[in-house]
Amino acid sequence: MKIALAQLNFHIGNFSQNTKKIIDYVQKASSEGAELIVFPELAVSGYPPRDFLAFDDFIQKCERSIMEIAEYSYDIAVVVGAPVKNSKPKGKRLSNAAWFLNKGSVQHIIKKTLLPTYDIFDEYRYFEPNQDFYVINYQGQNLAITICEDLWGLGDNPIYAINPMDQLIEHNPDLIINIAASPYDHQQFKTRYNILKTNAQSYNLPVIYVNHIGAQTELIFDGGSCVIDKLGKTIKQLPFFEETLGFFDTETKENPAKVIPFPDKIKSIHQALVLGIQNYFKKLGFKKAILGLSGGIDSAVTLALAVEALGAENVTSLIMPSAFSSDHSVDDAIQMCQIINAEYNIVSIEDIHNAYSDTLKPYFKELPFDIAEENIQARARAVLLMAFSNKFGHILLNTSNKSEAAVGYGTLYGDMCGGLSVIGDLYKTEVYELGRFLNEKQEVIPKNIISKPPSAELRPDQKDSDSLPDYAVLDRILFKYIEQQEDPANIIKEGFDKNLVQKTLRLVNISEHKRYQAPPVLRVSPKAFGMGRRIPIVAKYLQ
């Protein structure tokens, strides 16, 4: 049986476009002789639809799309994800389903059993878990159709009390099909492959895996659709970060040697972020970006990514020196714009800053220069960036990194502004890594930007190291606390200075109010700030 794997990019709630795309691919696959085509989880609505699922109208539109698609299933069977209403009198009102369409109608509706409700996932918010297990016989083969997490109930200490494949294996399947909405992070390739391999080996069955590609606000889907044989070998791998229609014939053996390898960490982060920017703009109907270019590494890397994603002609930088800006900052910033041939404006904040100082003088009197004055500079810059954005229709790109977002080293309504945080899931040390990577083929970021010590330049001769530990140390502590959710005592036991650990974790916890108002962050790690990390603002834990 020839099976088509449709690894596609959907737009949440855009039913006409999503349905048309699905039908186009059904026809394409059919014309190439496929007998079955597999689309990702909740393809019809886009993933994650979140609380749109609460609207009957939204569910009806999903159903109508399914009926339209079914019209094209005479010569080919279609497996496609969409929600379905719960027909039982008890339980949540929907299930997350794989619809099996053939001969012009809905033949089967397979419901998801394991509902991820952790990190960025909220599926039990919407869906009732499945309790009926059966395989679908099609063209003489028994298909065990599963939905994403359904294959993840494994391990020594599984977070689910049941494992769907243990039920399905009783029905003698010939093949596992898994339709997924599994977002990218830089560790995900391996984790995902290990899960699929373990399933293939445990049940002695080949696995066909079809995932989304494309970005949905902060979530980036890398695709990575593949076929694993029953020994656990990848025998077909669709390209990462691209829309593709792949084919696999159950009768022929593909050659594992030809399989595309996983991109390494920084390379994949690079691809993910470029896709993340592109999709954010395209799906919102915008073309042009603006950002504040300080001469530091964060805004330089953001600019390079934006230019790659949107084209140099669509990216404007504002260079906004103040009295505390060093000459080299402005020079470095200009040099970068010249290298990449992108528009920049040098807009001094001097007059604006003076107007604030004069206006505030009667109240601040002779009080010493402090955080208030530092923040005025960052906020004056944000007002200018937003004025350009409002006047000319740019989206402002935020340039904060994860280290500073973690410890609150940033100005709310200042440099924390923006429609999208591009590198907010990269620690400072990773931003440098990415900067060096971007320079590998051709120097796009002037060397001096990479080599000079980081500074916010909000007061004379300021360096980040005045108030923060060395990033190499800080980032490791943060990684342990944020990604690995390690206890303070453990982190200290691993050799980090006790006071430094306590101070750092305290800073992370008291900065929650800032992150609450930060832009959505393109997620590239297993634990990004945003929907996947929910911490109370008002609390007193490690504080």
Added chain:
Amino acid sequence: MKIALAQLNFHIGNFSQNTKKIIDYVQKASSEGAELIVFPELAVSGYPPRDFLAFDDFIQKCERSIMEIAEYSYDIAVVVGAPVKNSKPKGKRLSNAAWFLNKGSVQHIIKKTLLPTYDIFDEYRYFEPNQDFYVINYQGQNLAITICEDLWGLGDNPIYAINPMDQLIEHNPDLIINIAASPYDHQQFKTRYNILKTNAQSYNLPVIYVNHIGAQTELIFDGGSCVIDKLGKTIKQLPFFEETLGFFDTETKENPAKVIPFPDKIKSIHQALVLGIQNYFKKLGFKKAILGLSGGIDSAVTLALAVEALGAENVTSLIMPSAFSSDHSVDDAIQMCQIINAEYNIVSIEDIHNAYSDTLKPYFKELPFDIAEENIQARARAVLLMAFSNKFGHILLNTSNKSEAAVGYGTLYGDMCGGLSVIGDLYKTEVYELGRFLNEKQEVIPKNIISKPPSAELRPDQKDSDSLPDYAVLDRILFKYIEQQEDPANIIKEGFDKNLVQKTLRLVNISEHKRYQAPPVLRVSPKAFGMGRRIPIVAKYLQ
């Protein structure tokens, strides 16, 4: 048996303070002859602890608190909420538990069965549901101990497939105890009472209900702890919005006539918001608030509430006129500060605005005045407010209402700034209602502020009605879409103009990116913006 109901205010993660408070109340209850004291759900950690639950250290601290409390349970039994580790090899790592302490040790651990995972609740993110049902025999009585949602699995179309009381009733209980973390909204008194009454009547058992009071960032807990007799009558009602230790003797019949009635909608909203402000400041360790006073109803109501919550001496207003401010706005604002005897400063944004205009002139040239210039004014005000906040240690109170937050009629990083949104869950028409209510005893808001037509005053002679429909109509459409999650077709069928409905819902959906960066909103309705309403930013639904 004399039972104490401890309706208390906890601080999330503040174990030393929470534990001390619990022990104090155990001793107090014991000294008054109680044989059992009941504390709310997750009292030990505070509710909701959210992702702090991922840290072993946090769970160990909960356990240590329980052990400390147990030391005081020799003469009295204690029912208190805290998480417990899942001892089984499968499933989520924790359960949400009621710990039964007596004779100095842990006697029973009852786990929660129904895990609310909707609106602001995320319990299945953390907890494994219970599957073992039994009653606790204490002083000759069989206690059916349940945790909040465990009593909510009722109705014609329950969202849970099982109902714990149907299991517990098999064990012949004499009494239902329910420990809760049930946040306030203005419809909650009735909903909650109906649930408790239905349980009492269905199982022919009295119900003892103990809830939190106090605010946890956006969530406000009203308490409302009570005793319902087996006929469904409230025979004991603890005061709303107050810490109280109540007593109930199972041998005596209380008099239903004496029960405190539910406060009506606006009165309860008033109490909730004052408590919400107070707790936000106190638990964060702040005293002083600042806000921008425009002369309009929103900032006037916010000011009145802040003064009531924090004292007039702790609230500073900035009145920040621009060229477009009407004289009456400034006069009305000044008059209000004089009435309530609170500090104000008149800070003109003229010079700052001019500095922005001059700085931007080379780029904006002769382009017409538009949203860019409007927003500069709102943002210049925000920078001034934040400068005061940073210099003097105020928290900035946000003054946006729910109608404008819904349709995006507000400036991001401008009037949308603030640490806490006080009236962000009140539609404009409700803000007026609250304003009139606040004036009932004594006029705190000058009449002109209530009677004049609303305006943002960001361009000459601007009125809200230039770009928005009448609030009386707008608010009803918004209520149907946001609170009631009605479909557009339904709303139109109810008699609203089709174009107006479509335009309004479109505005709501395209403004998600603004609300994503808005401050936490004190929640007083069943559906507030924030954690309880999760909508994708990048989408195309009704847009």
